[in-house]
Amino acid sequence: MAKDKKMVESITSMSEDFAQWYTDVVKKAELCDYASVKGCMVIKPAGFAIWENIQKELDRRFKETGVENVYMPIFIPESLLQKEKDHVEGFAPEVAWVTHGGMEPLQERMCVRPTSETLFCDFYAKDIHSYRDLPRVYNQWCSVVRWEKTTRPFLRSREFLWQEGHTAHATAEEAEARTQQMLNLYADFCEEVLAIPVVRGQKTDKEKFAGAEATYTIEALMHDGKALQSGTSHNFGDGFAKAFEIQYTDKDNSLKYVHQTSWGMSTRIIGALIMVHGDDNGLVLPPRIAPVQIMIVPVQQQKEGVLAKAQELKERLMKAGFSVKVDDSDKSPGWKFADCEMRGIPLRIEIGPKDMENNQAVFVRRDNHEKTFISLDELETKTGEMLDTIQQALLDKAKAHLASHTYEAVCWDEFVDTINNKPGFVKAMWCGCQECEDKIKEVTGATSRCMPFAQENLSDKCICCGKPAKKMVYWGRAY
Amino acid sequence: MAKDKKMVESITSMSEDFAQWYTDVVKKAELCDYASVKGCMVIKPAGFAIWENIQKELDRRFKETGVENVYMPIFIPESLLQKEKDHVEGFAPEVAWVTHGGMEPLQERMCVRPTSETLFCDFYAKDIHSYRDLPRVYNQWCSVVRWEKTTRPFLRSREFLWQEGHTAHATAEEAEARTQQMLNLYADFCEEVLAIPVVRGQKTDKEKFAGAEATYTIEALMHDGKALQSGTSHNFGDGFAKAFEIQYTDKDNSLKYVHQTSWGMSTRIIGALIMVHGDDNGLVLPPRIAPVQIMIVPVQQQKEGVLAKAQELKERLMKAGFSVKVDDSDKSPGWKFADCEMRGIPLRIEIGPKDMENNQAVFVRRDNHEKTFISLDELETKTGEMLDTIQQALLDKAKAHLASHTYEAVCWDEFVDTINNKPGFVKAMWCGCQECEDKIKEVTGATSRCMPFAQENLSDKCICCGKPAKKMVYWGRAY
16 A cells, blocks of 8 residues: 555656656656665666567667667776777776676786777778678667766666667768668657657767767757767778778778778667656657557446457457557556556556446546547457657657747857756757867856758857857756 | 578488587577677577577467566676575586776675576565565566586577576475476477477486475487476475575565576577487477478579569568578579578478479478379468478487387496487486495496486395395486
8 A cells, every 4th residue: 555655656756856856757657766886777677668569669670770789798808998099998997897707817908898899990900801702781689887976766777778879881981871871760769759859969079979080969858958868980091900900902902991880879868758748647658669558447347348449459459450558457547547647658548437438438547638539349440540640749849949948149158147047959060179178168167069961051150169160069957 | 602502401410429419510500609708698699599490489488378478687796606506616616707897906706697596586685575565477588608618509608698587486386386397388399389309307416406405307318318407397395485584474474485497498499409309410309499491492583573473472471470491592403402401491482483383382391202292272271280290200200210219228237228329318216415426426427317206116225236226217328
C-alpha cells in the first residue's frame, strides 16, 4: 500500500523546479535508478525498453545505408590511446584505468573505452590493404565510461550506452558524404520517430571532437530552454590514418591514407525525450517510440464481462500490430489513469459496462487529455489514426516551442539581455575567433551550440568584438 | 589479388589438426580476429551477425516467458563483490581491477563485472519490498571480463558477450521452476535453431557456479569428441538474499527472504556452432541462424541477362522472407563457390545462360554438396523446403555423432580405456564424493560434465571407488 500511495503522489511541477521535476519523472516513471557504483545508472525495464526501441529503429536505418555491426574490445592499452595527440588530450583526464588483472599488476595499464576510435584504427591498420577493402562502414552498440565529476541520470553518467560508428573511405569526398549522411540520419530519426525537432550544424573548433577535422551536431531544445547535443558525426580526414598508418593500395598501385569518420548517439537521447515532451503529470512518449502504446483500463472491472471485453480489445489491437496492455490490477481506475500518465503511455482506452452497452470505448490522449468515444467497430483504424495524430501533435508542439524560443541578437547588450532573460537559443553573428567564444561563455554561461547549415546574415559584425562576421551561430546554455 | 588467393587456399584438415582447423575457420570465414589487447577479440561482421541472430531469437523466447531487459553498471565495488563468500572466492582471482578514475586514485577499487549477481542483489535489496514486487525476472545483454591465462577465439577470451538473467521469487519452488524453465529454453534453442543436440543435467558440487545451490547445464559434443558447456542455469536458494538482505513482506505481513536464480549463454556458443557443424571446407551454418541463408552465384555473368536474372531471383527470395545475396564480384565461379563454402552459407544457387534457357537454377547444399535442378516456377517453395531439409539434416547428423560418441563404462579400467581412446562422453556411475571426481580428473583429464536428468542405472558401484553409486554422470574432456 505504501508503494501504491507513492505512485499517485504528485511530482514537483516544471515551473517550480525543472531539475527536480526531471528527477521525479525519471524515478516515478521507473526509468532508471542510481546504483551503488557512484555516478552509474541502473536502467530499469521501462527505461531500457525505450532504449531497445531506439536501437531497433536506428539499427534498421543504419543497415539500410550499408552499416555492418562488429564488436571491439572494452579495453584500450595506454600506448594505443596516446597515438593521436589531440585525442588523448581530450580523453585521458576522464578515463577509468585498469591496473591489475587477477592478482597481478599489468605490465601496461589500460583504460575502459571512453570511445573507440583508437581500437578501430588499430584494427583497420591491420585489416585494410587494398581499395577493394574500402569502404569499411562498421558500428558497435556498447557501453563507454567517462569519469565525470557531476552526474545526472541519462544526461551525464560515468557509464552510458551508445552506438559508435567508425568508417574508413578511399577519398576525402566519400568520408565527408558519410559524415553528413549519418548526421542527417540522426536528425530524421529524431524528428520522425522521437518527435524532436533539431538544429543541424557544425561545431566550432573549440567545441569539436578531440581529433576531428569537423564535427557536425544536432541540437535539440528542452522544455526549460536549455540545449541538448543529441547526436554527433565527425570527419577525421586522414589525421588518425596518419597516426595509425592506415594505408591502402589504390587501383594505380600507389599507397594512400584512408579518410575516416565516426558518429554516435547515446542514452542521453532518453533525457531529451523526457525534457522535450514531458509535463506536470509525468512522462509523455511519442507513439512511435513508446514500448507500450496503449493501456486499456477496465472500468467497474468486477462487473460481468468487463475484463473479458478488455482482453478482447487487447487481442484485436495486438493483432493489428499495436503494443498494448490491460491494467487489470486491483487498483482504482483513478489510480490507473494517473499511473498511465506518469509512464507516458500515449493512448488510454477505458472500457466499462456502459461503454459495452453502447458498443464503444473511451479514448484518452496522453498529450492533451482529450476524450473521444469510439465505436468498437472502428477500433483498429481509429487507434492507428489517433496514434498518428498524437505523434504529429507532439512534433508540432515541440517545433512551435523551438521556434518561439529561438531569438536573434545583433549587438552585445541585446545578446546578453536575451541569453539572460529568455531561455532558448540565440542566433547571433560571430567573427570565428575563439576569444569571442570564450568571452561569451565567461560572461553569460552560454556556449556555441553550432554553426547551422541553414546560415542567415543577421548583420555584418561579430556580436562580441564587432569585427567582420564569418558565421551565424546558435548560442545557448546546455546540458 | 593477394587477398583473393588467400581466400581459396585450403585450410588445415580436421583430422590433421583440429585446433588449427578451428583457428583457420575462424580466420578465413572472417568471424573474429585477435585484438591488440591481449586475450580480447574483435568480432567481425560475419561473426557478429551470427551473434545478432542468436540474440534476436533468444530474446524473443525470453520475453515470451515474461523476462524484462535492464542494464546494470559495468563496475562492482570490491566490498560488494565480497558480500557472498563462495562467490568472491570463485571470481576474485580472475577479475580486472580499476584503481584510478581520471587522474585520481579511487577510494575503493572496483572490478569490471565478471558476472553481475552482486549488482542485481544490491539493486533488488533496495527495490523489492512486498510480495507484490515479485517475481522479478530481469535480464541484460552485455560484455563481461575474466582474466583468463590462455585464450581462444569465442571459446575462452578475457572479454566475451553474453546475456545474464537474474530473477527473484517469493518461494523456493518458483525459483526452482524458473531455473529449469531457462535451462530447457536454452536446450530447445540449441536443438531447434542451432541444430545442436545437448545433454541436459545438473553439475556436481565441484563444478557448480560459485554461490549456487544447484547449477543445471546443457553439454554439447564437438566434432573432436570434446564437450562444450553451452548454457547454464543456477538456483541460488536464499543464499544471496541472506548475504544482501533481500527481504519482502508477504501477504501475512511476515518478512521473508527471496529465492533467486541466474542463467546465461555467451558468444562461446558460436564456438560450438563451428565445431559441431564445420567441415574441411570451412564453416557450416544451420539455415535458422545463418545471417546469409542463400548465395546466388551467376555463371558466365558477362553473358547478357545473367546478372539481371540473378538479381530477379534475389528479389523474389527476399520478398519470400529469405536472407539472400548475389555474388556479382569479378571473381571466377569456382572462387565464389569455395568462398560460399568457407563462410558456411547453407544454400548456393547457381544460375547461368543454359539454366535460363531451361527456366531452372542449380541448388547446391552446403552440408552434403548435393546438386538439384529446380524449376524457377517453384523457386520460393523449393528454397523453403531445401533450407528445412538442411536444418534437419544438420541436426540428425549431430545427433548421430552424439549417440555414436557416447559410451558406457562399468569398471575403472574400462572407463580409463574409453576416455583415453574414444573421444566423446563416457557415462559411468559415481558415489557422489569429490575425491573420486578429483581422481578421475587427475588420472584422465576428464571432468564430470553433468548428472543427466535422464538417469540410467548402469551398475550399483562407483566407477572409481567401488562404493555404492548415487548418480550416473557424463564424463568427458571439455573446452
